[in-house]
Amino acid sequence: MQKERVKELLESALNENPSLFLIDFEINNNNQILVVIDGDKGVSVNDCIEVSRKIEHNLDRDEEDFSLEVTSAGVSTPLRLPRQFKKNVGRKLTVKTEKETIEGKLEEAGEETILLKWKAREPKPVGKGKVTVKKEAALSYNDIVEAKVMITF
Known part of the structure; x- marks a missing residue:
């Protein structure tokens, strides 16, 4: 499977819908093409279908057999790109x-960088007991090992 050809088709498909962007792309030894996309406004099933069609309809199965899977980044998928952080402000x-x-x-x-803010309970500077303090941290993307959105119910 020609990775460059698939990548060109993928980029072309994403250019047609500028709110979508690539998170991950790989072709394994069995010619299984795996594509993970995200979107500034989320990703619909139709978005995945459109990207899949743009790739699949421009590859010849008679030349080379392949399977194709286009999915969206799930809620448990770690954030990787600044664009993903921006949509989760x-x-x-x-x-x-x-x-x-x-x-x-x-x-x-x-x-x-990103800016996180939270409240923490800390011992009072003087006397017994605790006090709630507002905290914040500016973190460089390079310093982030993993970041995930916390799901609350």
Whole structure:
């Protein structure tokens, strides 16, 4: 399977719907093509079908047998791209770095960093008991080991 040809078809399909973007793409040894997409406004089943058709209808099964799977990034899929963080501003995330794990609300997502805010209970500076403090952390995308949206019911 020619990976470059499939990639060209995939890029062409995504260019037709600019709100969609690629998360992952691979072709395994059995000519199984796996594509994972996301969208600024989410991904519908029809979006997956359209991308699938653009690829499948331009490849010749008589030349080479293949299977094709186009899926959307699921809720449990870690965020990877700044574009994914931007579409999740306002939601609660669990973000792991080399040093710590932070659960907080994603307040901002720029080109290089994100800003998380949360409240924590800490001992009072003087006396007994605890006090609620507002905390925040600006993290570089390079420092993020894993980030997931927290699902609340």
